[in-house]
Amino acid sequence: MNDIAQNKALIRLADGTVLDPFIVRLLGQRGIVGQQSISAFLEPKLSELPSPFLMKGMEQAVQIVANALSNKHSILIWGDYDVDGTTSTSLLLRFFKYLGCNAQYYIPNRLTEGYGLQEDALKRISDRNSDENRVLITVDNGISAHSAVELANKLGYKTIITDHHTPPREPVPADAVLNPKQIDCPFPAKNLAGVGVAFYLAMGIRSHLHSNDFFDDTRTAPNLKLLLDLVAVGTVADMVPLHGVNRILVRAGMETLSQCSNFGLTALCRANSLDPTFIRSEDISFQIAPKINAAGRLGVANRAVELLIADTKSDGQSIARELTKNNEKRKNINIKELANAIHDIEASEKTSKYATVIAGEYHIGVAGIVASNLVEKYNKPCVVLCKVDGDTYKGSARSIPGVDLYVAIEKCDELLLGFGGHTMAAGLSISAENIPKFKELFDESIYEQTQGKVDKPTAEVDADIEIEDLFKNQKLRQLHLFEPFGQGNPQPIFRDSESRIVEIMAIGKDKSHLRLRFGGSGRKVTDGIAFGLGCLAEHCRTNKDKEIVYTPSINFFRGKRSWQARVTSIEFSK
Structure with a gap:
């Protein structure tokens, strides 16, 4: 050539x-x-985002909000208690504040009220609000809340549903519905997170107001990019596919996050030894999201919202410390409940063959995490049902790749008091008397999709390359452009059978992790970490022939940022 x-x-x-x-x-x-x-792929641009007005219902939604803003009508945002829900709520609160409107919000208590639009709470809020012309906006919920929306209509609310969960057959009777999964919605990106739909509502409102001369010398159009850090956190946490529109939004959001304009998120990063100027998707998944989620799991999701809309550094720092402590409490509850769940499963004489369904007096706040843990242990879809009131159980379900959880649960809907969700995660409620039949029918529904054949997930290795060869500045910088990682764009995994382990130390309270240093054919030494592989310390010292599977990661220690090899497995030839 x-x-x-x-x-x-x-x-x-x-x-x-x-x-x-x-x-x-x-x-x-x-x-x-x-x-x-x-x-x-490597350099996605916000200019490539599709128009908000491609989303069905957007015209009606922005007209309702524009009318409310012009006439100073009250706006109530109804959120969900998980990361997607709290970031969605915070995004709209901040957006309306930019517009000079102090919207109110409500998030149900996970432990006492449960998910979604709650009629009793809606009545209480309505009784305290004398405004006859008012707007209700749901975020990350509401697509199945038929009776609650009917009540909202009777109470005088103009109701806008923004959601991303699979819509039921019967449309919810709201004044406007924003959900890309509506059958006849032409919006090209069907897998937005709830916070993505909320952001698109803000885009639509801003565009409409701009076209109608709402902004002038006294009112400046808000810079929506400042809200994209919330979109990034909520989207990564909700584990939706990270390609197309989601990739554009999250990539831009991670850039916004690095600017440290959100006092709460910046404080949460610093409270957990993360460099807020260089956040990766794994930092969101394993460090930031669990702390935000912990608030809702312990019944105080409003504290997560207060973190995300904090106006001062001191407020952000105070709440960040609180949420970090809450997460430690959540971890202890989770350990206890997971042990209880495994005991109940293994003690049961009759176990479902193709799915795991358990019911008991488990802590409802960690049902979703326990379900995820059980999926990982047994490699089949799992439903954890928690007794909440009398003979009523509520629970969370998690799936495996290739099994559509929503479809499986929908086939059992005649047994349920209610349900909602999407392919990989769902929530449901059921009467105790229907649980045995549900177990049977749900198991059959999973079998229909899998025919009893489920492969154990294995991490595919992208390339064989020595750590020393990969850990060169240009390669690492360009590899970082693959971010964000998640569904549809997994983190690259590499294999190395040549590098030597020149230092090894078991670390952690129970010595369950390894701190490593690798040497190659040159003089360069690379740091590494291996979580959960502390038991291999002696094998690493005595076996020279080994195969190391790893991925590049970031270590932030004493204000300094450095690359390290995060080892996921070590295989020995003997």
């Missing part, structure tokens, strides 16, 4: 940097080839 042809074949970033051939090969393995596709 001559020099001109070779130069044309090179893939370049927007700044002219040539992509490393190794990075180009990794992209090719993911089906991303050619300059145009690679540029769109």
